[in-house]
Structure formats: structure tokens, C-alpha cells
Amino acid sequence: MKVIEITDVYKIYNSSEIKVNAVNGVSLDFEEAEFAAIVGPSGSGKTTLLNLLGGLDLPTSGKILIDGTDLSLLKSSQLIDFRMRNIGFVFQAYNLIPVLTARENIEFIMNLQKMSKASREERSFELLKAVGLDDRAGSRPSKLSGGQQQRIAVARALASKPRFVLADEPTANLDSKSASTLLEIMEKLNHEEKITFIFSTHDPRVVKMAHRIITLEDGKVVSDVRTE
Amino acid sequence: MKDLQMAWRNLWRNRRRTIITAASVFFAIFFALVMRSFQLGAYDRMFKNIIESYSGYLQLQQKDYFEEPSIDNSFVVSPEMLEAFSADKNVDILVPRLESFALVAAESRTQGAIVMGVDPEKETRVSDMSSRLIRYRLTEQAVAGLHKESLPEKTKNALDVFLNESFSGPGRLMIDLGIADEDSAEIMPVLRKHAGFANSYFDNNDTSKVLIGNALSEYLKVGIGDTLVLVGQGYHGTSAAGIYVIKGIVKLPAPDIDNKVVYMTIDDARQLYGAPDMATSVVLALHDTEEKSVLNTADRLKNILPEDEVFRNWKELNALLINQMDADNKSGMIMIGILYLVIAFGVFGTVLMMLAERTREFGMLVSIGMQKTKLARVVTLELLFVGFLGIIAGVIASLPVVFYGNIHPIRFTGELGKMYEDYGFDPIMPTMLPDNYYLWQVFVVLLILIIAVVFSTRKILRINVTNSLRA
Secondary structure, eight states: EEEEEEEEEEEEESSSOOEEEEEEEEEEEETTTTEEEEETTTTTTTHHHHHTTTTOOSSSSSEEEEEEEGGSSSHHHHHHHHHHEEEEEEEEOOOOOTTHHHHHHHHHHHTTTTTHHHHHHHHHHHHHEEEOGGGGGOOOOGGGGGHHHHHHHHHHHHTTTSSSSEEEETTTOHHHHHHHHHHHHHHHHHHHHHHHHEOOOOOOHHHHSSSSSEEEEETTTEEEEEEO | OOHHHHHHHHHHHHHHHHHHHHHHHHHHHHHHHHHHHHHHHHHHHHHHHHHHIIIOOOEEEEEETSSSSSSSOOEEEOOOHHHHTTSOOOOOEEEEEEEEEEEEESSEEEEEEEEEEEEEHHHHHHHHHHGBBBEOOOOHHHHHHHHSSSSOOOHHHHHHTTTTTTESSHHHHHHHHHHHHHHHHHHHHHHHHHHBBOOOOOOOOOTEEEEEEHHHHHHHHOOOOOOOEEEEEEEGOOEEEEEEEEEEEESSSSSHHHHHEEEEEHHHHHHHHTTTTEEEEEEEEESOOOOOHHHHHHHHHEEEEHHHHHEHHHHHTTTTHHHHHHHHHHHEEEEEHHHHHHHHHHHHHHHHHHHHTTTHHHHHHHHHHHHHHHHHHHHHHHHHHHHHHHHHHHHHHHHHHHHHHHHHHHEEOOHHHHHHHTOOOOOOEEOEEEEHHHHHHHHHHHHHHHHHHHHHHHHHOOHHHHHHOOO
């Protein structure tokens, strides 16, 4: 079942003198429960493509359908609401909310969705356990290591059971042990929760674990390989 | 997590910045309130002093007297007219005065003086004249005697500060000399013994006896029982001259009057100026002295007013003072305006810093699904929290100062005090108790906060998520 359909998408940035084709006619589909990595050199358009997939940016032309919904047709507030319900984000710099505890960070999106307290608590403890941090539920981000913060960020991204998770260089700031732990957790959750994971990455450990590797160069897909 | 809870936590994530911002609001509102209370308190006192000791709230005058205050523009006071005015519900009593100028000479000095012919009994009901008689005078001799007595050190130190000062009653004397209520029974008899001043009010039978202002008595170097010679021009150019004995010395709170006033009975004044049955003004003592009520009373009585006479209210009678106060008030407002401007820049600096510092966080929150309006609401709550913290603390901190300043006004002594008196101002500055001006200061700070809130909300609503995440 197709979760994401991208058809002939272009993203062109017009600065005062130079026109940059950040994404240059990309067409891709992503199925449910995929574990895909988008790779390519710096400036190849990985982050731009991820932003377009996440509805953080809109394409200059082309169509992006998420579960059949054309993102370009949504108003700004509808798009934010759509992201909240369908897309999970994991950022390179963790980006947890500093004034909330680990548990509150995980519950934040469920709170925005106005889920009941009992459901929130049940889901947050389930995820804390899944990422191996159930003993740090009451800790604020400043009291957690980088690896622990990124695990909480993954738990937050999965909290509302989104259709897919976008992870932009999630292991870039982590040591190898933390990165391995994080990847194992994400792969396990991908299996258990049947949620699609799409990474943009330079990290060979991520590429090694991915089931599909999409290579971009100059905004174009130059290869799309499935490893299993 | 509720917006309120999140805003509260955000507020304390950068404790120092929050405290500095709240402190800037606190100091602005505190200083603005204290400054304003002293300014308004001083105006209020000046008004009350001049109105209650001199002009009254409403005067009846011959129509040309206001422009040309000469005894030639006096009028005959008929008992019928007084009776008709007395019938009004807001009129308490009517006090005729015959006021003119004369040169007043003592043994070695002469001074231009205001001569006020009054009905002593009625006058004291309007201007509380009898309570203004000097009761204590800290002459060099009195202070030397008091230094030999067993008095608290604080009182002895204050004696030198208030050397040559006169006091109409024990209240001000006790405050200035730092005498506590519980010590007064012991100390006041000692003060009376050395600094007591024998003095008495006059009545309608006191022919050729006068009361004079304290500052005038000091200038002329005269005391009780001394003789004064008055020379001037009487009604329609007649010459006016007379010899009078000083029966009392009054201390008037308006220095500009205290240094030139001579009170005598209206019969003596009429005789001096050759103006039988005449008066230059009739002061109407009113039950209700609110501005609207004063004007309404004048309106009602206009119908029975003789053709040549008019009413002058306290605003017209004190136009010069009002202009002076207006000018002073404006300079005070400019000072407070500058204070608020500094605070506004401080608050805006904080908002800009906060927005720049949290750009990436705002981008992240919007990207994971927080509506911009909700985010703006949280930031608004943060700003309101910090603002209200400063406002409430500032208002609370100002209250003891304002209440204390009302009971224990600042009293300027020495050169500064003399300078105030030279300008015709009472050198005592009390605070005004909390009133509408408190609401105004709070309103101004809230306005600054609202502008800051509008600014931050606009910024948040215009957030570009991808740019913010790169910040």
C-alpha cells in the first residue's frame, strides 16, 4: 500500500542572481513499513526532498500525495494539522522541548491531538520502554545524553502513530554505540508498528541497515535500490 | 500540558533574563508611581493651601476687580444680598473681605503688604486662621536652652536643622524633631517652656490690632505687641494711614502670602481705606467643594446676582498657579515618558532576543504540529506573566512609600527650602494617596506589553518553518 507518491517534483530556489534546482524532477513512491535511506553528497537535495515530503516546504511544481492527500492543496493551518496526525520528525539536533520532561516530550503531540490522559500515559510508557528509557521518564533533556535525547525524539515522532517518520541525519551527532542502539530501536519499531521510516543520511551504518537506498545527485534520483 | 503551564516553565528556563525584564518593569512602575505621587501630592497640597488659606473655592467680586484688583473696584455688601446667597443649599457662610495694598513699616524696615480686612470669626471658619497662629518658635535662645535639657539625641540634632523655624501646632513640630507619640507627654512641656510662643487670635472688637504673616514678621523683625505703621492709597485716591499693634503672628502655608499679609478687622480696613460698607470680595464657604458642585452653585446664584458683580471660581482665582503647575506637570510627564521609553526598549530588546534565541525551537514546534496561533498564545502568556510580575511587584513596593510619604512628607530645609519659598511654593512635599494615577501608570505599562505581544505574535505567525529549522 502506497503511503507517499511523488510525481515529477521540482523545487527551484530563486536567489537574486542564481537559480538553484534543489529537487529536479523527482518521482518516487514509498510503501507502508519501508525502512529507506536517501543518500547523496552535500547539496544533492536530500534535506529539501525530506522537507517536501514532510510538508515543511511546497514544491515549485509536481505533486506530492500522502495517503492520497495532495499537500499543495492544504492551507497553512491544515498542513500543520496534517503533519501532526500523519508525519513524525526526527531532527539531527534532537530538538526536544527543553522545559518538558522526557515523558512530557513524548506526550506533547498526543496533547495537541487532545488524547485522553490515560491513553497518553499508556502510549508514552510503552514508547519509553521501547527506547529503553523508562527509568528516565521524569528527566528533562538537559539531563540526558545525546543518544538518550535522540531516542526520546524517536519516541516522540512515533507517539501519535504517524503514517511515516522523516529522520534528517539522526545519527550525525551521536557516537557509534549510541548510533547503533538508536538504529536498532528504529528498526525494531519499524517492524512492530509498521511505520515507514525515511532517512536522509551520510552515515554508512544507516545505509547498511536500510532496506531501500535512494541516491540523489544534483536534485535527481540517480539510483533506487532495494536490499531486501 | 496546558499553555499556561508551558508558558510558566518557559519563563524560568532563562531565569536571569526573566528577572531582569520583570525588574525593569518593576523599577519603571515603582519610580513612575512614586514620582507621580509626590508631584500630584505637592500640587494638591499647594492648591488646598492657597484655596483654604486665601482664595476660597468661590468668590463674589465686582466685575472689573479680577482684571484690575484695586480698592476702587470694590462694591457695597448689602445684608439682603448676603441673605439671598445664604439661602442656597451649598452655601455654608459668606465672608466679606476688603483687600488692598499698603506699605507696612516697623522700626527699621518697610515692606509692601497685602492688607486683608476680615471678619475674624467668619474668616477662621473659611481659612482656619486661628489654628495658624504660631505656637512654637525655635529661636537661638530657645535651641540653646533645649540643648541643656535631657532630650533624645535625635531631637537635639534636629533642633539645629530647624533653627529659627516657627510652628503652628505640636503635630508638625513632633514630626520634624522626631518625637514619638509615646514620648510627647514628657518632651512637649520642655519644648513649651523654651520654645513656646505667646500668641492670640483677634475678634471684631480688636480695634487697631492686627495679625501678620510669620515670614513678614521675620523680615520686619517684629513680635507680639510691636507697632506697625501702614501707609497707602484709599478708596478713590484718598490717603490711608494708620498705626496698629501686632496681636498675633500666623504661619500661612502659601509662602507668597505669608511674607506680605496683614490681617485686620474689616471695620478697621474700611476706616483705613475710607470705604464704609465696601468689600473687594465675598468668599463663599461651600459644603461641597467638588469642581462640578462649585460651578453649579455659581450657576444657581447667578440669577440673583447684582448687575456689577460676578462669581470667580478657584480656577480663575488661581490661574497663575494652575499655569505654573501645568508647566511643571508637563515636565514631570516628560520625565516619566522617558522612563517608559527606556523600559519599552528594554522589553522589546528582551522580546527580540527571545525570538532570535528560540527561532529553531519555534520552527520545530510548528513542524511537529503545533499551530502558530497556539505558539503565539504561549509566548503571549510568557510576556504577560513577566509584565504582571513586574507591575504587581512595582505597585506593591510603591504603596508603603506612598503611604509613608503622605503621613511624613519630605520637608525641604536650608537653602533648598528657601529656594522653594522664593518661588512661592510650600517647601513640603507630601505624596498623593493611590488614585486614578495608579491605574494610568499600569495602563501605560500594559500598553507597552501589548505592543510587544503584537510584535511577537506577528513574528510567530510569519515563521518560515524550513528557515527556522536552519537557524
